[in-house]
Structure formats: C-alpha cells, structure tokens
Amino acid sequence: MKKQFSVDPNLCTGCRTCELACSFTHTVDGKAGRPRIYATPGGFEDLWVPVTCLQCDDAACVKSCLVDALKRNPETGAIELNEAVCVKCMACVAACPFGCALVDPEQDKVIKCDLCGGDPACARFCPTKALTYKPSELKASKIKVLG
Amino acid sequence: MVRLTINGRVVQAEKGEMLLVVMNREKISVPAICNHGAVEAFGACRLCTVEITKNDWNGWKNYVTSCLYPVEDGLIVSTHSETVINLRKTLLDLHLARHPHSEHVRQWAMEYGITQTSFEEIPDGDDCILCALCTRICDRMGFAAISTVGRGHGKEVAPPLNEPPPDCTGCLACAQCCPTEFITFSDSGTSREIWGKQFEMITCKECSKPILTKDFAETLSKTRNIPADYFEVCDECHRKATALTMGKISQWQREDTAS
Numbered sequence: 001m002k003k004q005f006s007v008d009p010n011l012c013t014g015c016r017t018c019e020l021a022c023s024f025t026h027t028v029d030g031k032a033g034r035p036r037i038y039a040t041p042g043g044f045e046d047l048w049v050p051v052t053c054l055q056c057d058d059a060a061c062v063k064s065c066l067v068d069a070l071k072r073n074p075e076t077g078a079i080e081l082n083e084a085v086c087v088k089c090m091a092c093v094a095a096c097p098f099g100c101a102l103v104d105p106e107q108d109k110v111i112k113c114d115l116c117g118g119d120p121a122c123a124r125f126c127p128t129k130a131l132t133y134k135p136s137e138l139k140a141s142k143i144k145v146l147g
Numbered sequence: 148m149v150r151l152t153i154n155g156r157v158v159q160a161e162k163g164e165m166l167l168v169v170m171n172r173e174k175i176s177v178p179a180i181c182n183h184g185a186v187e188a189f190g191a192c193r194l195c196t197v198e199i200t201k202n203d204w205n206g207w208k209n210y211v212t213s214c215l216y217p218v219e220d221g222l223i224v225s226t227h228s229e230t231v232i233n234l235r236k237t238l239l240d241l242h243l244a245r246h247p248h249s250e251h252v253r254q255w256a257m258e259y260g261i262t263q264t265s266f267e268e269i270p271d272g273d274d275c276i277l278c279a280l281c282t283r284i285c286d287r288m289g290f291a292a293i294s295t296v297g298r299g300h301g302k303e304v305a306p307p308l309n310e311p312p313p314d315c316t317g318c319l320a321c322a323q324c325c326p327t328e329f330i331t332f333s334d335s336g337t338s339r340e341i342w343g344k345q346f347e348m349i350t351c352k353e354c355s356k357p358i359l360t361k362d363f364a365e366t367l368s369k370t371r372n373i374p375a376d377y378f379e380v381c382d383e384c385h386r387k388a389t390a391l392t393m394g395k396i397s398q399w400q401r402e403d404t405a406s
C-alpha cells in the first residue's frame with residue numbers, strides 16, 4: 001500500500017527536531033544541508049506548523065521548470081529535483097506558493113523535499129508524532145491536516 | 148542490456164547509453180567540464196577522454212570522449228591509464244596557456260599536478276573556454292538569447308550584434324552554469340544587469356527581498372500558466388503565510404475539541 005505523509009500541527013511543540021533530522025540527512029561532503037521543513041509559528045499561542053512540500057498534484061514547481069529537472073517519483077509520490085539537470089534559474093523557488101522550493105547557499109544548489117526516497121527522516125525523528133508517514137488508503141504523499 | 152568493464156569492475160548498462168552517463172551512475176569520475184544534465188553532450192572540452200579496448204582487439208586501444216561514446220557489450224574502459232592521464236595533462240596545459248587568469252582552470256590543472264603551463268601563455272586570454280554550455284542551456288530554456296559568434300581565434304559567446312539581447316529574460320541560468328564563472332552580472336535590490344541588458348526585479352510584497360526579474364516571471368506566467376501573483380511573495384514569506392493558514396484550521400480544531 002502507498003504511504004502518506006501527514007502533518008498535525010496540534011501535536012507539534014516547535015522543537016525543530018524535524019529541521020535537524022532533515023539537515024543531517026542531506027549532508028554532502030561534511031556540509032549539512034539546508035532543512036526542507038520548517039517549524040513555523042501558526043499565529044496562535046503554542047501553535048506551530050511544520051511547513052514542508054505538499055507534493056502537489058498540479059505542482060507549480062514542475063510547471064515552472066523549463067528544463068524538466070523536477071519529476072514525480074511514482075514509487076513515493078514525491079516530486080524530486082534532479083541536481084544534474086537543474087540550471088539554477090530559481091523559477092521553482094519563485095513559483096512554489098508554499099515556499100517549499102529553496103536555495104541551499106552552502107551546498108550551492110536548489111532543493112526541495114523528496115520524502116527521503118521513501119523514509120522521511122523528519123517523520124522518523126518527530127518526538128510527538130506530529131509528522132507521520134504511514135500506509136494509507138488516501139492518495140500517496142499528500143499532507144493532510146489531521147483532526 | 149550490455150556488460151562492460153570499467154577500471155576492472157563489471158557494470159551493466161542500456162545499449163546505446165553514453166559512457167559518461169554510465170560512469171556517473173557508477174560514481175566513477177572524470178573531469179567533464181562541458182557536460183550538463185540539461186543538455187545533450189557536446190564534446191568540447193575533451194577532458195572526459197578515456198581509454199577503450201576489447202578482448203578481440205588484439206591489444207589495440209582507442210581514446211574517446213566518454214560523453215559522446217555509446218556503450219557496447221564487452222567494452223573494457225580505463226579512465227585513468229597512464230596514456231589517458233598524460234592526454235588530460237596536455238589538454239589542461241593548453242587550457243592554462245589560453246586562460247592563464249582563470250581560477251577554475253588553474254584548479255583543474257592543479258588536480259593533475261600542473262601549476263605552470265609549458266606552452267606560451269596568452270597574457271590577455273579571457274576565461275571563456277568556449278564550451279558553449281551557456282548558449283546550449285539558453286536554447287534549452289527556450290530563449291536562445293545568446294550564441295557563439297565568429298570562428299577560430301575570434302570565436303566568442305555574445306548576444307546578437309553585441310547589443311542587449313532582446314530574448315534574454317535575465318534568469319541567470321547561463322551564468323549559474325558557466326564552469327569558469329566568466330559570465331558576469333550584477334544585482335542590486337531592485338534591478339539586475341546581464342549581457343548589457345537591464346532588468347527590473349520583482350521584490351517580495353512582504354519583505355522587499357528581490358525574487359526574480361519581471362521578464363522571467365511574465366514568461367513563466369504566459370508559457371507555463373502560473374498565476375502571476377505566485378511571484379509576488381518570496382519563499383520565506385510564503386512559508387509564513389502557509390503556517391498561518393494551516394494554523395487557523397488547527398486552532399478551529401482545537402476549539403472544537405475543547406468545547
């Protein structure tokens with residue numbers, strides 16, 4: 001069964017473990033990566049929202065990429081950025097309406113969440129289970145705000 | 148499927164795949180300066196040259212640019228034989244004579260132990276190695292704003308008639324991909340200049356950070372059907388807004404469960 005990535009802001013304590021897990025998972029040549037997920041204030045007291053890529057159906061990032069560097073992985077449902085193809089025009093960074101295509105200035109490249117190829121580190125390390133990646137009847141890899 | 152041997156290791160590949168692509172996949176690295184995943188192989192820099200042979204070639208060997216060589220069954224490849232290394236050294240030695248001021252060329256040469264060219268230096272040599280990555284990538288983006296002009300010694304990359312290129316959108320892909328950082332541009336908070344053309348930047352509605360040129364945004368909206376207002380807010384402010392929207396929904400749910 002396909003798995004679904006889910007975010008429940010009501011369980012998030014803003015501890016930023018997800019950011020750290022993401023960063024270390026994307027270490028290259030001893031340089032930690034820029035996180036693809038951000039625990040962000042949700043506008044109410046003690047309310048944090050881990051903001052990360054929604055792996056949109058009709059994704060603006062994919063549409064904006066003139067060299068087809070962004071493609072969906074049919075296994076995981078994640079939209080993956082092929083670094084070897086990316087020409088760093090920043091179109092996707094500008095186009096994503098959720099701010100989830102990013103520049104990593106240290107590693108000098110454009111990045112986005114790839115669900116770690118099918119085992120997202122953020123979900124694995126989230127201490128409160130605000131982030132989960134579980135088998136689901138629902139569409140693969142969509143973020144759902146859980147009740 | 149074909150089977151070939153690279154540096155003593157047997158690897159599998161699709162018939163007709165370029166050797167460099169197979170090597171990249173197998174994490175066997177050679178310098179491949181004029182190669183980029185967004186465009187077809189071009190064979191300009193020659194640095195990806197490797198030695199090939201086959202068991203039935205009776206010891207005969209050939210030297211080919213791996214980026215343009217389709218793999219075949221039984222191929223035996225050596226990426227760092229003495230002859231290949233010497234060949235690459237000669238190429239780098241020549242590059243160093245032609246581009247004595249390029250930090251990048253200096254670095255590539257240094258990796259092969261060359262710190263000083265043995266040829267006569269061209270003292271006013273520029274940093275463009277004529278790999279044409281910039282023009283090929285610009286074509287691939289669909290703009291074709293710049294091209295190589297002239298031939299032989301006078302060959303260079305330039306916009307048509309050496310005037311600000313009308314089709315350039317200021318996306319900077321050429322400068323980002325230039326292996327010697329020869330293509331220069333300047334960014335102020337609200338404007339950009341490249342190839343002698345001035346661009347107005349769209350700045351974030353919330354925090355004023357520059358996002359992309361107006362020309363590039365308009366092109367993307369028109370050709371890729373992306374709502375123009377997506378380009379009005381920077382990535383960070385987009386994340387903040389996303390959190391506030393999702394936060395509101397979560398707050399309702401909290402209040403629902405509380406009551």
Ligand code: SF4
Pocket residue numbers: 052053054055056059060061062079095096097098099100101112
């Ligand atoms: S990067 Fe943005 S536009 Fe692309 S799939 Fe993720 S949320 Fe959607």
Ligand code: SF4
Pocket residue numbers: 061064065066067068069070081085086087088089090091092093110
């Ligand atoms: S920055 Fe890279 S992935 Fe993003 S649109 Fe440009 S070429 Fe495509």
Ligand code: FES
Pocket residue numbers: 178179180181182189190191192193194195196212213214215
């Ligand atoms: S990568 Fe430049 S010739 Fe093959």
